[in-house]
Amino acid sequence: xxxxxxxxxxxxxxxxxxxxxxxxxxxxxxxxxxxxxxxxxxxxxxxxxxxxxxxxxxxxxxxxxxxxxxxxxxxxxxxxxxxxxxxxxxxxxxxxxxxxxxxxxxxxxxxxxxxxxxxxxxxxxxxxxxxxxxxxxxxxxxxxxxxxxxxxxxxxxxxxxxxxxxxxxxxxxxxxxxxxxxxxxxxxxxxxxxxxxxxxxxxxxxxxxxxxxxxxxxxxxxxxxxxxxxxxxxxxxxxxxxxxxxxxxxxxxxxxxxxxxxxxxxxxxxxxxxxxxxxxxxxxxxxxxxxxxxxxxxxxxxxxxxxxxxxxxxxxxxxxxxxxxxxxxxxxxxxxxxxxxxxxxxxxxxxxxxxxxxxxxxxxxxxxxx
Amino acid sequence: xxxxxxxxxxxxxxxxxxxxxxxxxxxxxxxxxxxxxxxxxxxxxxxxxxxxxxxxxxxxxxxxxxxxxxxxxxxxxxxxxxxxxxxxxxxxxxxxxxxxxxxxxxxxxxxxxxxxxxxxxxxxxxxxxxxxxxxxxxxxxxxxxxxxxxxxxxxxxxxxxxxxxxxxxxxxxxxxxxxxxxxxxxxxxxxxxxxxxxxxxxxxxxxxxxxxxxxxxxxxxxxxxxxxxxxxxxxxxxxxxxxxxxxxxxxxxxxxxxxxxxxxxxxxxxxxxxxxxxxxxxxxxxxxxxxxxxxxxxxxxxxxxxxxxxxxxxxxxxxxxxxxxxxxxxxxxxxxxxxxxxxxxxxxxxxxxxxxxxxxxxxxxxxxxx
Numbered sequence: 001x002x003x004x005x006x007x008x009x010x011x012x013x014x015x016x017x018x019x020x021x022x023x024x025x026x027x028x029x030x031x032x033x034x035x036x037x038x039x040x041x042x043x044x045x046x047x048x049x050x051x052x053x054x055x056x057x058x059x060x061x062x063x064x065x066x067x068x069x070x071x072x073x074x075x076x077x078x079x080x081x082x083x084x085x086x087x088x089x090x091x092x093x094x095x096x097x098x099x100x101x102x103x104x105x106x107x108x109x110x111x112x113x114x115x116x117x118x119x120x121x122x123x124x125x126x127x128x129x130x131x132x133x134x135x136x137x138x139x140x141x142x143x144x145x146x147x148x149x150x151x152x153x154x155x156x157x158x159x160x161x162x163x164x165x166x167x168x169x170x171x172x173x174x175x176x177x178x179x180x181x182x183x184x185x186x187x188x189x190x191x192x193x194x195x196x197x198x199x200x201x202x203x204x205x206x207x208x209x210x211x212x213x214x215x216x217x218x219x220x221x222x223x224x225x226x227x228x229x230x231x232x233x234x235x236x237x238x239x240x241x242x243x244x245x246x247x248x249x250x251x252x253x254x255x256x257x258x259x260x261x262x263x264x265x266x267x268x269x270x271x272x273x274x275x276x277x278x279x280x281x282x283x284x285x286x287x288x289x290x291x292x293x294x295x296x297x298x299x300x301x302x303x304x305x306x307x308x309x310x311x312x313x314x315x316x317x318x319x320x321x322x323x324x325x326x327x328x329x330x331x332x333x334x335x336x337x338x339x340x341x342x343x344x345x346x347x348x349x350x351x352x353x354x355x356x357x358x359x360x361x362x363x364x365x366x367x368x369x370x
Numbered sequence: 371x372x373x374x375x376x377x378x379x380x381x382x383x384x385x386x387x388x389x390x391x392x393x394x395x396x397x398x399x400x401x402x403x404x405x406x407x408x409x410x411x412x413x414x415x416x417x418x419x420x421x422x423x424x425x426x427x428x429x430x431x432x433x434x435x436x437x438x439x440x441x442x443x444x445x446x447x448x449x450x451x452x453x454x455x456x457x458x459x460x461x462x463x464x465x466x467x468x469x470x471x472x473x474x475x476x477x478x479x480x481x482x483x484x485x486x487x488x489x490x491x492x493x494x495x496x497x498x499x500x501x502x503x504x505x506x507x508x509x510x511x512x513x514x515x516x517x518x519x520x521x522x523x524x525x526x527x528x529x530x531x532x533x534x535x536x537x538x539x540x541x542x543x544x545x546x547x548x549x550x551x552x553x554x555x556x557x558x559x560x561x562x563x564x565x566x567x568x569x570x571x572x573x574x575x576x577x578x579x580x581x582x583x584x585x586x587x588x589x590x591x592x593x594x595x596x597x598x599x600x601x602x603x604x605x606x607x608x609x610x611x612x613x614x615x616x617x618x619x620x621x622x623x624x625x626x627x628x629x630x631x632x633x634x635x636x637x638x639x640x641x642x643x644x645x646x647x648x649x650x651x652x653x654x655x656x657x658x659x660x661x662x663x664x665x666x667x668x669x670x671x672x673x674x675x676x677x678x679x680x681x682x683x684x685x686x687x688x689x690x691x692x693x694x695x696x697x698x699x700x701x702x703x704x705x706x707x708x709x710x711x712x713x714x715x716x717x718x719x720x721x722x723x724x725x726x727x728x729x730x731x732x733x734x735x736x737x738x739x740x
Contacts, residue, residue, distance in 0.1 A: 135544060
């Protein structure tokens with residue numbers, strides 16, 4: 001405990017990675033193959049792969065939130081590993097569907113699952129992971145202890161369910177629905193004539209914030225934490241989610257291909273309405289100073305182009321976002337959300353060593369630029 | 371109690387219909403609009419519609435399974451209405467995704483939701499209904515009693531949760547994953563060189579049987595029934611599911627447009643590998659008598675046609691399925707599955723009036739032809 005963020009994450013990943021591999025074995029062959037590819041455990045032929053499943057940050061936060069209540073790493077894993085795997089599966093299922101919805105062909109420097117296995121099979125693999133996530137809440141991490149595929153499994157194992165399992169399942173379902181509501185709002189924005197910044201922030205609070213709020217508190221739920229600690233950690237996670245999304249949007253615009261996993265300029269080329277862009281466009285609507293308004297109009301004109309954008313136009317759009325104040329606003333807002341997250345942590349009655357771990361992880365997630 | 375099937379269904383529908391309308395109000399506007407259209411509560415503009423949500427047979431079975439334990443209709447509704455709404459939402463979400471996966475443009479004589487609202491928004495509406503189904507397990511039927519959209523909802527209402535809520539949620543998740551596994555197997559069959567009848571029956575046991583097994587037992591779980599009754603009702607439901615699918619496949623081939631909701635011959639035109647077709651093709655593989663094998667080869671040749679089929683070819687395929695014994699096999703198997711379902715019911719320690727209701731509903735669902 002109390003180590004730097006990389007150590008904290010690696011320690012949690014060492015628990016999460018094998019548990020995720022194990023739980024995927026419960027899927028039917030067709031869904032399992034796609035899930036294993038998507039999580040980087042296998043290549044498209046099903047052979048073992050070292051592509052890696054990402055930082056598993058939601059699972060890491062879930063384990064830390066249990067440790068915040070119990071003060072002991074081993075007891076936290078015992079109480080909350082199924083919940084941590086569950087929240088990570090919700091995130092992974094949302095990525096499978098998101099890539100179809102956004103027509104994104106790459107994920108973590110590899111072809112997106114739907115480009116390999118087709119849209120029908122990938123929609124179903126996402127559906128399977130969503131259901132498996134709820135089963136995880138009940139501690140069903142491997143085939144031997146769970147309903148499995150024989151019989152109807154209606155009563156299997158119910159008696160061994162931990163007492164907090166229902167609350168964990170409910171929290172996962174509530175967070176999933178808010179996440180989906182955010183994604184649905186995001187899709188509806190694509191057809192909207194104008195997207196206001198407050199609507200866009202509400203969308204991000206649902207799309208990214210709800211799942212991180214759940215991640216940062218679901219381990220505490222599993223560990224039987226008090227409502228004060230659970231609600232405090234959820235509020236902490238929501239602020240982390242907003243800061244994380246703002247930083248992600250900034251990197252999406254000004255990051256390298258290495259950092260984003262996609263070609264430089266692709267967010268502009270796809271006319272993505274990310275937060276810095278919406279903030280910049282609003283400068284034209286809100287009657288900011290003349291220079292900012294001029295930049296906002298220039299940005300709007302580039303976004304309205306029907307044709308593919310040239311490199312010069314992409315660079316012009318980036319300069320316009322900056323000139324209209326979108327970049328500075330996003331940087332300030334990310335810092336404010338990070339500060340709000342840390343202020344909540346500061347006051348929560350949790351174990352100090354875990355508080356330090358959570359601070360380290362927060363700073364790593366939310367202060368990635370500059 | 372003890373009335374004919376139509377009365378039994380109408381009585382349950384009178385509870386289910388308003389509860390479903392109420393729970394949809396908890397969705398965000400984008401997902402709600404699609405869900406209300408899909409369930410026939412609204413037209414594409416959102417105006418009230420009398421299109422109707424179908425027979426809601428899964429919700430009906432869930433309510434009856436609670437009544438089987440409690441012997442009282444009002445107590446059954448009190449204990450199991452949220453579970454009944456939950457199982458119905460799982461079914462409705464699967465239809466939203468299924469129509470995308472199968473590229474079906476019509477559902478209940480209306481344009482399928484994805485043709486109206488687009489695939490991205492419809493995938494998300496399905497995801498939202500799947501999460502809402504799990505929330506229902508916890509008795510969250512209206513906004514006022516549930517986490518809602520304010521705050522993170524991590525601890526909201528947990529204390530009022532009924533003691534069987536966790537078991538209901540788990541049963542819904544297990545059944546959902548088996549249903550999805552069946553759908554995934556179905557999709558994989560489309561690319562397979564040969565589909566064996568036993569694999570096809572296993573697929574249907576997952577795709578249709580798992581959700582009906584859950585529907586027929588989840589009310590008993592909510593009502594605190596014994597493992598004997600719960601498992602018995604689940605086994606009953608699985609047999610009903612298989613019989614129902616066999617009858618559905620037969621109607622899909624030989625029914626009128628009125629009965630199927632789609633043009634006559636469309637299952638043949640789309641080369642659907644339904645159970646009677648697979649059974650007929652197997653007659654060619656399995657070395658049945660010469661006449662059956664000849665019909666099987668004729669059917670295989672028509673199914674292998676790359677071009678659109680003529681009316682004569684469609685009629686030829688239907689005659690070949692019959693000639694190869696596929697129709698008779700499916701009719702016999704449907705009768706056998708129905709008998710097996712009724713035999714289980716006969717021996718279960720449940721209230722006799724509800725047993726009669728379940729028998730009436732079973733006969734209505736499984737003996738629709740002839």
